[in-house]
Amino acid sequence: AQSVSQHNHHVILSEAASLELGCNYSYGGTVNLFWYVQYPGQHLQLLLKYFSGDPLVKGIKGFEAEFIKSKFSFNLRKPSVQWSDTAEYFCAVAFNDYKLSFGAGTTVTVRA
């Protein structure tokens, strides 16, 4: 069955630390990949997406993600986090169509 898994439920780190959130999916076909962020009290917002081309994609607010097809992974990274990056992060995958399957989310808490 097609599924999306996020490795970490809750990540706590200090400002200026580097962040990497894991996302894996199970499906051998064509996928479109997304990371969404939900800041406290706000709606889900698109951070970045991958449809095709360069597997290293850059998004807003200094985030990037790398699609590794052989590992079925799409990990999110940021070299130096800020307190304002405190949010919940969702990986989402469109499996061969336009409907999204979401991972369970990772809560990121950045301590000042």
Add this chain to the structure above:
Amino acid sequence: DAMVIQNPRYQVTQFGKPVTLSCSQTLNHNVMYWYQQKSSQAPKLLFHYYDKDFNNEADTPDNFQSRRPNTSFCFLDIRSPGLGDAAMYLCATSRSNQPQHFGDGTRLSIL
């Protein structure tokens, strides 16, 4: 300049009393989606409209229905809410397979 607007932000209803949640969009997107999100869980797609075509997910309870009277509006009707239906309900829109834009959600509580 909100683009996907959900009303109300908070809705309280009684067990078994029908409730309707609304969503409107200013993006002129052809696809509109409804998701249910329970605490600490992933958003779960309930159904979506691709243009006028309604698409129900296989595991969406019969208790949940939807209407899309025009491109801009979409409603989620819960005929007889149970305690297990308390959740955040998210509306999203997209242009075909492009990224989805989400509203702020409606948090539904059941008394």
